[in-house]
Structures are given as structure tokens and as C-alpha cells.
Amino acid sequence: MKYEIILFDADDTLFDFQKTAEKCFLETSEILGLPSEKENYAVYKDINQYYWDLYAIGKIEKDKILTLRFIDYGNKIGYEFSPNRFAKIYESKLSQTSILYPETVSVLDFFKNQGARLFLITNGTSHVQRGRIELSGIKDYFENIFISDEMKCSKPSKEYIQKVIDGIDGFKKSKALIVGDSQISDVQLAINSGIDVCFINHSGCTPTLPVTYEIKNLKQILEIF
Known part of the structure; x- marks a missing residue:
């Protein structure tokens, strides 16, 4: 991969x-x-x-x-x-409420089985995100979870992505992919860091920023890889 x-x-x-x-x-x-x-x-x-x-x-x-x-x-x-x-x-x-997309676990399993290392990057309140992640049952898929509230900076800032990079051993930008639904935070984060991005375009709008891959829903990522 x-x-x-x-x-x-x-x-x-x-x-x-x-x-x-x-x-x-x-x-x-x-x-x-x-x-x-x-x-x-x-x-x-x-x-x-x-x-x-x-x-x-x-x-x-x-x-x-x-x-x-x-x-x-x-x-x-x-x-x-x-x-x-x-x-x-x-x-x-x-x-106390955690609702995953139906395809979430199968997508995480796919990347894990391919030998990829998975990380979670999210803007949000620490206790809310931690609680939902714990309830979801997917916490153990990730080597680390980077929450803006805990990092004192947020996506798409260069400070945020640098802290993420520093927190991952052996990080190489050419070997990394950001997957997210927001042009403002996820796609812009990719642009700011020089990392490829897979943009989940739920609304079907025309992207205003350059993306590496574009999909309509999470399940479609399996068709790319």
C-alpha cells in the first residue's frame, strides 16, 4: 500500500x-x-x-x-x-452517545489488515470526544488520538499538524494520508502540511481546494485502495 x-x-x-x-x-x-x-x-x-x-x-x-x-x-x-x-x-x-457510520469498522479493518498505522485527528472538547471514542469500540484501532482541546491548537493550523507529526515515530509525509470531510479543517490541513488528502464530500459540492482523492462517503475509500 x-x-x-x-x-x-x-x-x-x-x-x-x-x-x-x-x-x-x-x-x-x-x-x-x-x-x-x-x-x-x-x-x-x-x-x-x-x-x-x-x-x-x-x-x-x-x-x-x-x-x-x-x-x-x-x-x-x-x-x-x-x-x-x-x-x-x-x-x-x-x-455518552456514539454513532458510527455502518462502514466505519470494515474500513478500519481494511487498513489495519493492509499494515497501515491509524491515528485519529479531531477538533473538539476532550471529555466529549474521549467519551464517544471509548463507547464506540474503535479506540484500539488507533496508535494515538490527537484532540485539539488537549493540544491547545486546532486543525488546520501548522502548529497542530506539527504536533501530530512529532507525536508519530517514523512519520514520513509521502507515506501519510489525511481522511476527512471538511475543506476548512481537513483539506486545508493537508495543504498546510504537504500531505495527501482523501476528501469525503457528503454534500456533493464542487471542492474549492485541491484534493488528492474525492469520495461521496467513507465506504468508497475501499474502491480507491
Whole structure:
């Protein structure tokens, strides 16, 4: 196999984060007596994505996202509630909910059987990501897990990828592949580091950044290798 080291993103790459987040959001809404329709989650989802995109380019600190997104959501739907309480319940539920894509384990097995070394690279809150990874049953596939919250830097920064490289013995860029769904964090990380990237294009949009490989879903990566 051309690649010896595979750097997998977590959310919306191996984990079905949209399904996870919607479930936890609606359950939290019910607890707090707020509207719990899918349309409400769609409003929150756009707000949340806006803030995480800002985080990826270093325009906002993660801790601010955790409450600002719910403040904006409350203002948008015209309901009063405690953003801090919503955030606390929601984050707790996220850490205890883990939904993988159906093909995730077979893809990880494939690369393992090919002799590749697997690593997880993710932007997120430490206790949430650690909890979900532990519950998922896939933790042991990875030699190491690099979480932005623990590293004090995030994808796609050069500081982040350098810490990843430094944390992997025998790392060679020519033998590494990044697999992820985000142009802002994963594809840009590949560009910043000179590492090949497999872009999972869930939306079917035309990529605005150069990619090495492009697939519609994780399962299609098996057709490439």
C-alpha cells in the first residue's frame, strides 16, 4: 500500500455526528421544555457550524463557542433559557452517545489488515470526544488520538499538524494520508502540511481546494485502495 500512516478525522468521517448531535440536541430541548422539532435542530446546526468554522481559522476560542451558539439559538427562536444549562446537558449527552457510520469498522479493518498505522485527528472538547471514542469500540484501532482541546491548537493550523507529526515515530509525509470531510479543517490541513488528502464530500459540492482523492462517503475509500 502506498500509505503507511492514515490520519482519520472523527466527526462526519468515522462518526455520524449529525445523527448524534440531533439526537442529543432534541433530548436536551425536551428536558428544558423547549421546542424539540427537527426544524429547530436545523436552526441550531447552522449556528453551530458557523462558530466551529471560525474556530478552525483561529477567529474564536472553543470555550466561547460552547455557550455563544445557544445564546444565538435562543435569540433566533425567541425563547428564553439558560445557555449554560443547555450547554452542560447537551455536552454530557454528547459524551455518552456514539454513532458510527455502518462502514466505519470494515474500513478500519481494511487498513489495519493492509499494515497501515491509524491515528485519529479531531477538533473538539476532550471529555466529549474521549467519551464517544471509548463507547464506540474503535479506540484500539488507533496508535494515538490527537484532540485539539488537549493540544491547545486546532486543525488546520501548522502548529497542530506539527504536533501530530512529532507525536508519530517514523512519520514520513509521502507515506501519510489525511481522511476527512471538511475543506476548512481537513483539506486545508493537508495543504498546510504537504500531505495527501482523501476528501469525503457528503454534500456533493464542487471542492474549492485541491484534493488528492474525492469520495461521496467513507465506504468508497475501499474502491480507491
